[in-house]
Amino acid sequence: MAELLDQDAIDDALTARAGWSGDPARLTRSIEFADFLTAVEFVGRLAPRCEDLDHHPDLDLRWRRVDVSLTTHSAGGVTAKDVELAGVVDEVAAGLPLAGG
Numbered sequence: 001m002a003e004l005l006d007q008d009a010i011d012d013a014l015t016a017r018a019g020w021s022g023d024p025a026r027l028t029r030s031i032e033f034a035d036f037l038t039a040v041e042f043v044g045r046l047a048p049r050c051e052d053l054d055h056h057p058d059l060d061l062r063w064r065r066v067d068v069s070l071t072t073h074s075a076g077g078v079t080a081k082d083v084e085l086a087g088v089v090d091e092v093a094a095g096l097p098l099a100g101g
């Protein structure tokens with residue numbers, strides 16, 4: 001069973017991750033892309049990376065915004081896997097145009 005991270009460990013992990021919030025239940029980031037098709041492209045690029053990691057996000061796609069929520073369901077909270085996936089989310093998002101950018 002993966003080890004759950006406490007709030008201090010989560011705060012430490014997120015100092016390097018602009019735009020993320022976290023508590024022991026989940027890490028969240030809301031990403032507003034340039035348009036709807038870009039938001040869909042983000043999901044399409046992220047999906048195979050999640051398969052590679054065997055770790056999957058909860059995603060809410062609304063028009064050009066994707067709300068990303070990361071938790072390790074089998075552990076009942078945030079683990080190192082979620083921190084790792086947050087990095088992948090940032091990497092994939094960085095390759096696509098954001099709203100207002």
Ligand SMILES: C[C@H](O)[C@H](O)[C@H]1CNC2=NC(N)=NC(=O)C2=N1
Nearest residue numbers: 054055056057071072073074075
């Ligand atoms: C069998 C497989 O490893 C598990 O079901 C994985 C798949 N992806 C997962 N993703 C997330 N976020 N939490 C899990 O507990 C999880 N479990």
